[in-house]
Amino acid sequence: MKNKIAVVTGGAGFLGSHLCDRLIQEGLKVICIDNLLTGNIANIEHLFGNEKFEFIKHDVTNFIHVPGKVDYILHFASPASPIDYLKLPIQTLKVGSLGTHKALGLAKEKNAVFLLASTSEVYGDPEIHPQSEDYWGNVNPIGPRGVYDEAKRFAEALTMAYHRFHNVDTRIVRIFNTYGPRMRLGDGRALPAFVSQAIKGEDITVFGDGKQTRSFCYVDDQIDGIVKLLFSNVNEPVNIGNPSELTIEEFAREIVELTNSKSKIVYKELPVDDPKVRQPNIDKAKKLLGWEPKVDRREGVLKTIEYFRKILV
Ligand code: UDP
Numbered sequence: 001m002k003n004k005i006a007v008v009t010g011g012a013g014f015l016g017s018h019l020c021d022r023l024i025q026e027g028l029k030v031i032c033i034d035n036l037l038t039g040n041i042a043n044i045e046h047l048f049g050n051e052k053f054e055f056i057k058h059d060v061t062n063f064i065h066v067p068g069k070v071d072y073i074l075h076f077a078s079p080a081s082p083i084d085y086l087k088l089p090i091q092t093l094k095v096g097s098l099g100t101h102k103a104l105g106l107a108k109e110k111n112a113v114f115l116l117a118s119t120s121e122v123y124g125d126p127e128i129h130p131q132s133e134d135y136w137g138n139v140n141p142i143g144p145r146g147v148y149d150e151a152k153r154f155a156e157a158l159t160m161a162y163h164r165f166h167n168v169d170t171r172i173v174r175i176f177n178t179y180g181p182r183m184r185l186g187d188g189r190a191l192p193a194f195v196s197q198a199i200k201g202e203d204i205t206v207f208g209d210g211k212q213t214r215s216f217c218y219v220d221d222q223i224d225g226i227v228k229l230l231f232s233n234v235n236e237p238v239n240i241g242n243p244s245e246l247t248i249e250e251f252a253r254e255i256v257e258l259t260n261s262k263s264k265i266v267y268k269e270l271p272v273d274d275p276k277v278r279q280p281n282i283d284k285a286k287k288l289l290g291w292e293p294k295v296d297r298r299e300g301v302l303k304t305i306e307y308f309r310k311i312l313v
Helices: 016-025 080-086 089-110 147-165 192-202 219-230 246-257 284-289 298-310
Strands: 003-009 029-034 053-057 072-075 114-121 170-175 203-207 213-215 237-240 243-248 265-268
Touching: 003 016, 003 089, 016 072, 016 219, 072 219, 080 089, 080 147, 080 243, 080 298, 089 114, 089 147, 089 237, 114 147, 114 219, 147 170, 147 219, 170 219, 192 203, 192 246, 192 298, 203 246, 213 246, 219 284, 243 246, 246 265, 246 298
Parallel strands: 003 029, 003 072, 029 053, 072 114, 114 170, 170 237, 203 265
Antiparallel strands: 213 243
16 A cells, blocks of 8 residues: 555544544555544644645635545545534535535546445435345435435435546445544534543433434444445445444443443433434445454443543543
8 A cells, every 4th residue: 555645534533533544554645634623633633743644724615636646535524423413504515515526526537546434324214224225215305414414315426426427436335323532522422422421420311212223333343344445346335333233221321331420311302303223234344345343332432431531631
């Protein structure tokens, strides 16, 4: 991978920054582009001064200029938690549509491999369970989550159009719930919310009756799957996630236990269109990429708790 150059949009975000680290480890030079709307410079601070790393502060919904050759473009820029995209609905729609268009345009110009960070949200509130890639989804286009779901669905359509019409070598990863160090404490997602509430001894806010399910993947496994997909020749979408499913109420109890907290669980209103179930079918990733997650949830959650304890002091 020596002399290969990758552009990572959203490279200062949770997944983007882990991806920058991993690609540099693989020997690539990484150009990280981020407008720092939800990204955090602290996530990439350790890379400043590394000759294999360059940071450009830029909003990728505008024309992206990168001089010289580029071999890979990984489009990870987007608000990515329900609270973020409720606060930033227009930016979310723009980065998924205009941003994907600009990133694909760059890939076409540079003859680079393009990887789209898509999402399990393309399945919406799913009617089939677990979700496999051939399921078309159940998304409310005009609901508050629609700004994210539809932007990502459009991004997938645009990626396939650039692949079919312009012969761009593309990949689409459908990322299921992922957690780990560098998640933003205030991003409103279940894990950061529960861990910070548990550490501070505050009530744990479970939304709805807590019977909705999710399946949480540790970040190192997720990045491993994404990198395997990037270096494969698979153009169709591939789910990457951990099939180990549990209810949100069970997850809250697990976090209370693992933090040794005395917090009690309280129940709050369920957000609109909150999916009732979610679990990836990862047969395709296993078969085509030889990938499956390795990190047990309790082990991963403990590592993440350690990270949050450090940033909370
Ligand atoms: N959730 C919760 N309490 C919180 C934050 C989230 O009960 O403080 C629930 C949320 O309603 C959803 C699940 O946890 O059912 C996972 O939410 P998250 O925002 O992490 O991601 P999602 O899978 O909904 O995109």
